[in-house]
Amino acid sequence: MKGLKRLSAMLMIIFMLAGCSTGTGNNVEEPTMSTWEDVLAQGKNKEVTILMWGGNESINKYMDGFVSAKVKEKYGITLKRVPMNAPEFMSKLLNEKKGNLNPGTSDLLWINAENFRTAKQGGLLWGPFTDLLPNVSQYYDLEASDLHYDTGIPIEGHEAIWGRAQLVLTYDSEYVKEPPKSFEELMVWVKENPGKFTYPKLPDDFVGAAFIRTAYYELTGERDVFQKDMTREAFNELSKPVVAYFKEMNPYLWREGKAFPVSQAQQDELFKNGEVYMTMGFEIGKTAGQVKTGVYPESVKTYVFDTGTIGNSHYLAVPFNSPNKAAALLVIDFLQSPEAQIEKLKPEVWGDMPGFDTNKLDASQKSQLETLESDPASISMETLTNNRLPEMQSQYIDWIKEIWTDEIGGQ
Structure with a gap:
């Protein structure tokens, strides 16, 4: 960054020095x-x-x-x-x-x-x-x-x-009979299954950052505000319930939230090895491909939260x-x-x-x-479209990475 x-x-x-304008x-x-x-x-x-x-x-x-x-x-x-x-x-x-x-x-x-x-x-x-x-x-x-x-x-x-891409969640139905359909339900599930959930580390992993951004919509109750201008102070205030949520979740994560997968690829590997029961990503057809090639068992499925997931x-x-x-x-x-x-x-x-x-x-x-x-x-295009959350302004993406590093990942 x-x-x-x-x-x-x-x-x-x-x-500014050269006097050039946008173009050729x-x-x-x-x-x-x-x-x-x-x-x-x-x-x-x-x-x-x-x-x-x-x-x-x-x-x-x-x-x-x-x-x-x-x-x-x-x-x-x-x-x-x-x-x-x-x-x-x-x-x-x-x-x-x-x-x-x-x-x-x-x-x-x-x-x-x-x-x-x-x-x-x-x-x-x-x-x-x-x-x-x-x-x-x-x-x-x-x-x-x-x-x-x-x-x-x-x-x-x-x-x-x-x-287009949209954050989708992948789970193994052999272990996760009823996957959580919101961040509220996810907190309950994580506490009932300690050590079996995590997400890729910010600020470098794009998927992990999108997972946190998705949480902002549900946990703040806001939607359109993320496409409008606001000050850093206002954004920090808006972030408080999100920070509190992930701080509460940390002790129940894989390795008690003291370490995170450094990439989506490492998260996928943890999932494949059964260390965690869920993974995530933006390639909507990737899981089906992994099942077809035998990388994942046929019990593996994809879905999105009823409260939506970030699309970009x-x-x-x-x-x-x-x-x-x-x-x-x-x-x-x-x-x-x-x-x-x-x-x-x-x-x-x-x-x-x-x-x-x-x-x-x-x-x-x-x-x-x-x-x-x-x-x-x-997962069908209709399901994705109906549960697609708009991407945030790029400045807010940068701020979220900084907030996670200072407030959540460093705990």
Whole structure:
């Protein structure tokens, strides 16, 4: 977090001194693309380099196999995936901006939340471009809030939704006959089953942080306030019942709350070994995939709280100095297509939640979706949608991590 704050400060200073505005660099000749026909004419038979987190082999296989083959077949595009964490590619783009490197070395970014905020404010992104994408207008709900805001940050056409995610809970029905359906019920269950529940450690694990954020909605009784501005003092006051709840829970957790799994992967391992009876994650089809491959027994199932769980979205953006902007848009549009979205939803592929509006699918596409949802270890899109809580402003995500570290995890 400190590194991100330093990067944000560097960006602000550099662009104030340079007099740069959000958008493109000085030496890039901007493509003229007012229609999709322009994009097709300029984008075919190019190479597209995408910078993205490479820590999930299933996602890597999806990109290197299915996606690469399809964009090659449709557009003659060679897709080059470069594994790179967001702080790394943010620093890379910053250095290219400082060095006036135009054209640059990449065409696509997998990005969201505070990294999007920093990149957009620093002029590291090209746009707006989303109005050009035909699959968005045909298959997506144009009124959906996450097509306009990313954790409270106005998108303004500078990133395109790639998928949605929602915190889901996984349990073994052999040991958990009636899983708790709220944080209130969870406290009762944890006390009745000491040592058999935990969650990934903040501030570094995204899943653990989302679990705590979810608790804010139920335990404070608030909802819309988390998308509005408030002071740190007001947020600290609002946080008091949440802090009290998790302090009370700590002694009944795995290792009596004196240690936490350092990652979702470690939490999953504890679950697989029977040390804890529940785990959690954002990949809605992941559990079904683990059951199919025998990693988890058939008694393992997924669900969400009746009081809801945090949902958020992830996006694709084009760097300000991309050498192949039109080709990048062709790749984005394919990744947003029902074909690509349904493929990545498959539990054996990725298990990532689609971004499209299911009401806009044709009969064949709906049938494919229903087949995937029929798996006993899966959870339906309808259930997820009905129990989806909106993501908070990105500033509050940072504050929650700090509060947990100071007040809860340090106890």
